[in-house]
Every structure is written in structure tokens, then in C-alpha cells.
């Protein structure tokens with residue numbers, strides 16, 4: 001199998017936040033994500049859950065900044 005010889009070729013599949021991204025291998029369905037320490041870790045169901053929470057918080061904040069920049073902090 002390709003990946004076991006050459007390793008996974010990861011492409012960004014999703015921007016969760018500015019710092020956290022999800023990656024997917026080009027050749028198989030292997031997925032990874034950035035954890036809280038900025039290191040890559042396999043995308044387990046637990047991390048998927050964390051990322052979806054992060055994403056909604058991040059999007060909310062971004063939306064809030066646009067509409068209400070003064071009261072953001």
C-alpha cells in the first residue's frame with residue numbers, strides 16, 4: 001500500500017480556526033488535526049467534537065467582531 005511505504009500525503013481538508021486545521025491524506029482516508037499544543041494528532045471522534053465546538057466559537061467571534069467591534073473585549 002502506498003501510504004505504508006511513502007507515508008501519508010496530508011492536505012488541508014478544513015480550516016477550523018486560524019490555528020487549527022483538519023488534514024486528510026490524498027491517498028487514503030487517514031485524517032489528522034492540530035491539537036491544542038499546535039502538534040498534529042490523529043483525528044479521533046473526540047477531536048472531531050472539539051473541532052466542531054472550536055469552529056462554532058470561532059465563527060461566532062468573527063461575526064461579532066464585524067457587527068460590534070467596540071464591545072468585543
Ligand SMILES: [Zn+2]
Pocket residue numbers: 003007008009025026027028029030
Ligand atoms: Zn494515507
